[in-house]
Amino acid sequence: MDYVPHISIIAAPNKIQMANKELNSTDYIQHHLQNLKFGECSDGRWRFADHHINIGEAHTEQKTTNTYTCDAENMGFNAIHVDTMGMSILLGSLFCFFFWRVAKNASVDKPSKTQNVVEYLFDFVRGVVNDNFQDKSNKLIGPLSFTIVCWVFLMNLMDLLPVDLVPWIANGFQSSTVYGPIHYFKVLPIADVNAPMGMALGIVILIHYYSIKKKGLGGFLGELTLQPLGKWAMPLNMLIEIPGFYAKQIALGLRLYGNLFAGEMIFILIALFFGAFFDSLYGAALGVFGILLSLAWAIFHVLIIALQAYVFMILTVVFLNQAHETH
Amino acid sequence: MDFNYTLIGQLLAFILFVWFCMRFIWPQLLEILETREKEISDGLEAASRGKRELEDANSQREVIVDEAKKEAADLLSQASQRANQMVEDAKSEAQEEAERVKASASADLEQAAKKAREEIRSEVAALVVSGAEKVLGAEIDKDKNAELLDEISKEY
Numbered sequence: 264m265d266y267v268p269h270i271s272i273i274a275a276p277n278k279i280q281m282a283n284k285e286l287n288s289t290d291y292i293q294h295h296l297q298n299l300k301f302g303e304c305s306d307g308r309w310r311f312a313d314h315h316i317n318i319g320e321a322h323t324e325q326k327t328t329n330t331y332t333c334d335a336e337n338m339g340f341n342a343i344h345v346d347t348m349g350m351s352i353l354l355g356s357l358f359c360f361f362f363w364r365v366a367k368n369a370s371v372d373k374p375s376k377t378q379n380v381v382e383y384l385f386d387f388v389r390g391v392v393n394d395n396f397q398d399k400s401n402k403l404i405g406p407l408s409f410t411i412v413c414w415v416f417l418m419n420l421m422d423l424l425p426v427d428l429v430p431w432i433a434n435g436f437q438s439s440t441v442y443g444p445i446h447y448f449k450v451l452p453i454a455d456v457n458a459p460m461g462m463a464l465g466i467v468i469l470i471h472y473y474s475i476k477k478k479g480l481g482g483f484l485g486e487l488t489l490q491p492l493g494k495w496a497m498p499l500n501m502l503i504e505i506p507g508f509y510a511k512q513i514a515l516g517l518r519l520y521g522n523l524f525a526g527e528m529i530f531i532l533i534a535l536f537f538g539a540f541f542d543s544l545y546g547a548a549l550g551v552f553g554i555l556l557s558l559a560w561a562i563f564h565v566l567i568i569a570l571q572a573y574v575f576m577i578l579t580v581v582f583l584n585q586a587h588e589t590h
Numbered sequence: 591m592d593f594n595y596t597l598i599g600q601l602l603a604f605i606l607f608v609w610f611c612m613r614f615i616w617p618q619l620l621e622i623l624e625t626r627e628k629e630i631s632d633g634l635e636a637a638s639r640g641k642r643e644l645e646d647a648n649s650q651r652e653v654i655v656d657e658a659k660k661e662a663a664d665l666l667s668q669a670s671q672r673a674n675q676m677v678e679d680a681k682s683e684a685q686e687e688a689e690r691v692k693a694s695a696s697a698d699l700e701q702a703a704k705k706a707r708e709e710i711r712s713e714v715a716a717l718v719v720s721g722a723e724k725v726l727g728a729e730i731d732k733d734k735n736a737e738l739l740d741e742i743s744k745e746y
Contacts, residue, residue, distance in 0.1 A: 344596040366618035406612035461600025
């Protein structure tokens with residue numbers, strides 16, 4: 264199916280390289296999977312990748328002299344996804360600010376409605392932690408779980424925004440064919456593998472920290488090498504234990520990423536139905552079908568959004584509890 | 591998989607938010623909840639204590655009321671006994687008084703009668719003497735005939 268963006272005709276002609284080129288489905292999907300990148304260019308300086316930001320004279324130098332390239336694909340590790348960081352920090356700050364306000368104004372005798380909701384959520388997390396975590400003196404696990412469940416839920420929730428809405432606004436209310444002010448903007452941080460894996464990395468560090476703190480370095484390594492078969496089968500033990508130990512930690516981040524990435528992908532695919540909405544009656548019918556499909560998937564996806572936030576939290580609690588347990 | 595510094599940035603943001611939650615959100619909410627839990631359990635305990643105290647007070651009240659009733663009954667019977675006693679006493683005293691009054695009255699009466707008789711007797715004696723004097727025409731020695739006169743006056 265060819266994607267024919269209906270606003271592409273309005274494209275400002277000279278500022279834009281691909282102004283009149285029609286986007287096909289592949290381009291459309293790839294556009295939605297591209298993060299807004301700020302990274303190291305070929306001359307070693309950090310800039311936004313080519314065409315990612317088109318405000319003012321951002322890349323005039325490069326355009327006129329061609330002394331360097333700022334290709335998003337060549338940046339490697341030396342780059343940062345501005346949209347992922349921006350959205351996650353925005354949502355995290357929202358979480359912090361909201362709960363800080365409620366906690367500050369909380370009253371024992373006369374809780375407000377907001378406080379009731381917050382307390383319900385708080386009590387839920389506290390219940391999960393109490394049920395699954397043995398070391399009651401640990402001061403970190405509660406706030407950690409609470410932050411995870413709220414922050415991940417808020418980030419996941421961004422999946423329910425229409426896929427084209429935020430990119431469209433960022434692009435100066437223009438279609439993705441047009442190189443507007445901010446040409447790429449992924450609103451769902453979790454669909455960028457860095458976000459869930461970055462959080463999972465924090466959990467991995469904590470798992471190692473607590474394992475070594477509670478069991479000692481010897482105890483921790485012993486768990487990976489001396490069981491289940493005893494020390495004469497050490498290579499076999501390592502073959503069993505080490506992949507198992509690390510697979511669950513990698514899976515913690517990948518599970519969240521995979522679920523949300525897949526959900527986002529399906530929203531993008533459904534969005535392809537809207538392409539010809541104003542072109543013909545057939546296109547309009549297809550668009551209506553797309554709306555219904557989108558609605559159905561959104562209703563189902565709400566489950567995944569909440570569930571994955573919960574799963575990430577409870578697995579964190581369980582893994583950290585395992586790190587405390589000595590066999 | 592497009593890994594880059596965002597991974598580290600996300601990790602740092604994560605640490606920052608967890609720290610914030612640990613410092614400004616979790617302890618405050620925990621305190622509120624624990625305070626309320628404590629208040630509720632205290633309230634329940636106070637309620638059951640109050641109930642127990644009420645029961646104690648009720649049974650104590652019954653004892654006190656019983657005692658008071660008994661005391662009142664005692665007092666009442668004592669009082670009526672005393673009243674009876676007083677009435678009895680007053681009655682007997684009154685009777686004694688009446689007896690005494692009666693006795694003195696009859697003594698007075700007797701004395702008066704005796705006196706009157708005495709007077710009559712002496713008058714009769716004088717009359718007899720004067721009559722006899724008149725009859726005999728001679729004076730009778732009163733001292734000599736006193737015995738006789740007495741005899742005569744006794745006959746009246």
